[in-house]
Amino acid sequence: xxxxxxxxxxxxxxxxxxxxxxxxxxxxxxxxxxxxxxxxxxxxxxxxxxxxxxxxxxxxxxxxxxxxxxxxxxxxxxxxxxxxxxxxxxxxxxxxxxxxxxxxxxxxxxxxxxxxxxxxxxxxx
Numbered sequence: 364x365x366x367x368x369x370x371x372x373x374x375x376x377x378x379x380x381x382x383x384x385x386x387x388x389x390x391x392x393x394x395x396x397x398x399x400x401x402x403x404x405x406x407x408x409x410x411x412x413x414x415x416x417x418x419x420x421x422x423x424x425x426x427x428x429x430x431x432x433x434x435x436x437x438x439x440x441x442x443x444x445x446x447x448x449x450x451x452x453x454x455x456x457x458x459x460x461x462x463x464x465x466x467x468x469x470x471x472x473x474x475x476x477x478x479x480x481x482x483x484x485x486x487x488x
Contacts (some may be wrong), residue, residue, distance in 0.1 A: 398432040411465040413450045423449035468483065 408424045415423075419430055427445035440458070444451040452464055 370394055395433045396436050398441070401430045401432065403427045403430045405464055406466065406470065407445070408465045409468050410450070410452070411467045413448065422449075424448050424450060 407427060407430060410424060412449065413424050422445075424445060424457045427450075429446040430443050431446055432443050438455060438457075440453055442451050442453050442456040456483075
């Protein structure tokens with residue numbers, strides 16, 4: 364008869380352990396958090412200030428196939444970097460850095476009343 368309360372107490376204490384899904388959550392992988400990978404678009408090729416390499420085989424802005432965007436979780440800085448050229452733009456709204464990127468050439472303005480849609484149509488089934 365004395366074993367019943369001890370057995371019940373043991374079962375209650377054993378149930379106080381970690382339950383599935385009650386852990387600390389996903390492990391943070393480090394300082395930089397990935398935001399996304401994007402297509403560079405035509406304006407990426409017109410960025411001013413990209414370093415020119417003396418090596419003719421070195422990749423340039425025109426060679427970039429993706430722009431990788433990450434967030435520095437310590438400073439809030441956002442970086443956009445070309446995957447082949449290695450050229451990066453940095454923007455930190457808290458540091459006073461100028462946000463607009465400098466371009467070698469601006470996009471042409473559409474004619475008055477002209478509508479320009481450069482989006483690629485979505486594939487439908």
